[in-house]
Amino acid sequence: MDQSTIIVFALGAVLIVAASSVLLLGRNAARTSNEENEKDKAQEGTATKASRQVVEGSAESAQVVTLEKVDEDMIGISRRKFMNRSLYAIIGVGFALPFASSLLAFLIPSGKGGFGGxxxxxxxxxxxxxxxxxxxxxxxxxxxxxxxxxxxxxxxxxxxxxxxxxxxxxxxxxxxxxxxxxxxxxxxxxxxxxxxxxxxxxxxxxxxxxxxxxxxxxxxxxxxxxxxxxxxxxxxxxxxxxxxxxxxxxVVAGPPIGTDTTRQGAEGPLCV
Ligand code: FES
The missing domain is CATH 2.102.10.10 (Rieske [2Fe-2S] iron-sulphur domain)
Structure with missing residues (x-):
């Protein structure tokens, strides 16, 4: 197996690892998002219930205070969601960048020195x-x-x-x-x-x-x-x-079968 074949296998392995990681992260993100949605719903339900109780008490000032508390919770949840999604995006880019740069380095010949140039x-x-x-x-x-x-x-x-x-x-x-x-x-x-x-x-x-x-x-x-x-x-x-x-x-493909410009027969015992 020559070096280019080994590099292709290595890149393939990196791709599989990166893809698996992204899939895992995606699944965790989805799970977290579902949990957060359920939490949101529970909190919204609690807030609605509290609001209803306050309204039932027909105290206008108390109603205003309760509604303000619900808004603060919602802002907190949105901020947490934003932070989580940013974190996942950073991790995803962290995986993708080294892989992409390795792939580019492999596919684009250096043009100087060494094989490929x-x-x-x-x-x-x-x-x-x-x-x-x-x-x-x-x-x-x-x-x-x-x-x-x-x-x-x-x-x-x-x-x-x-x-x-x-x-x-x-x-x-x-x-x-x-x-x-x-x-x-x-x-x-x-x-x-x-x-x-x-x-x-x-x-x-x-x-x-x-x-x-x-x-x-x-x-x-x-x-x-x-x-x-x-x-x-x-x-x-x-x-x-x-x-x-x-x-x-x-690279120029070798000549077709049957090409024999030199008429050179085997000059002694074959090795293989
Ligand atoms: S790799 Fe099969 S004959 Fe050379």
């Missing part, structure tokens, strides 16, 4: 490429949750196949990254059910341990239940360094 990779692109070539492994960037892999931009057939793949050419940054810069930034998350897809040294493929989906070096699907190839991030190169856009609204 622009990730400035500190290692130069040249160093990344030489590391990929010397280790025969993708270059992993944890803060971008991305694998940097090489696309064989000097292989005419591969470039031609990439240029003939609609899902690549309709995303200019992806196709330029492949055929001009010679790299692809793959999202680590499996497009099947979201597990992190590790690299297999022996097959030189990505192989998902959860349900066995497999992808070639550039993330095109070669087997398993995944509905497409691995998703990719658009990127720019500034001053010889990568700037990867990990805003989830910018």
């Amino acid at each position: 622009l990730v400035n990779v500190t290692t130069s692109l040249d160093d990344i490429i030489s590391q990929i070539e010397s280790t025969k492994q993708p270059y992993y960037i944890p803060e971008a949750r991305a694998y940097i892999v090489q696309f064989p931009k000097d292989n005419g057939a591969a470039v031609e196949a990439a240029n003939a793949t609609h899902d690549y050419t309709k995303n200019p940054k992806i196709i330029e990254g492949m055929v001009d810069t010679g790299i692809v930034a793959l999202y680590q998350k499996c497009p099947h059910l979201g597990c992190r897809v590790p690299w297999c040294d022996t097959s030189q493929w990505f192989e998902c341990p959860c349900h066995g989906s497999k992808f070639n070096r550039v993330g095109e699907k070669t087997g398993g239940p995944a509905p497409r190839g691995m998703d990719r991030f658009p990127f720019d190169v500034a001053g010889g360094k990568l700037v990867i856009n990990t805003n989830l609204s910018s």
Whole structure:
């Protein structure tokens, strides 16, 4: 389970707790209000009875004094109701505000640093490429949750196949990254059910341990239940360094099943 899934579950839990609390408060408020109404009625009844007795005594001055007492009680009750309702409103806002701000912080990408925004990779692109070539492994960037892999931009057939793949050419940054810069930034998350897809040294493929989906070096699907190839991030190169856009609204869906630009078969035993 990756971090974004955990955050969604946590927010869901907070929402449930907040909703339960508001429901409880609402029920208590309703109960209190009913009790107060009953008290009001009882007091009104007592006051009416007292007034009637005074009127029956036909003392005009006494009648005035009694009516004034009833008004004071009513003012007291209204003030108590107002205080109770204000208290409930403050508690409700107290619950809602932290939840709303957390939700907004989660949904609105920060736009700088870290996953969800622009990730400035500190290692130069040249160093990344030489590391990929010397280790025969993708270059992993944890803060971008991305694998940097090489696309064989000097292989005419591969470039031609990439240029003939609609899902690549309709995303200019992806196709330029492949055929001009010679790299692809793959999202680590499996497009099947979201597990992190590790690299297999022996097959030189990505192989998902959860349900066995497999992808070639550039993330095109070669087997398993995944509905497409691995998703990719658009990127720019500034001053010889990568700037990867990990805003989830910018993620480009992986290529459809059957896409095979590199013709790379498994280069050894599978890991999964
Ligand atoms: S999550 Fe990767 S194959 Fe199911």
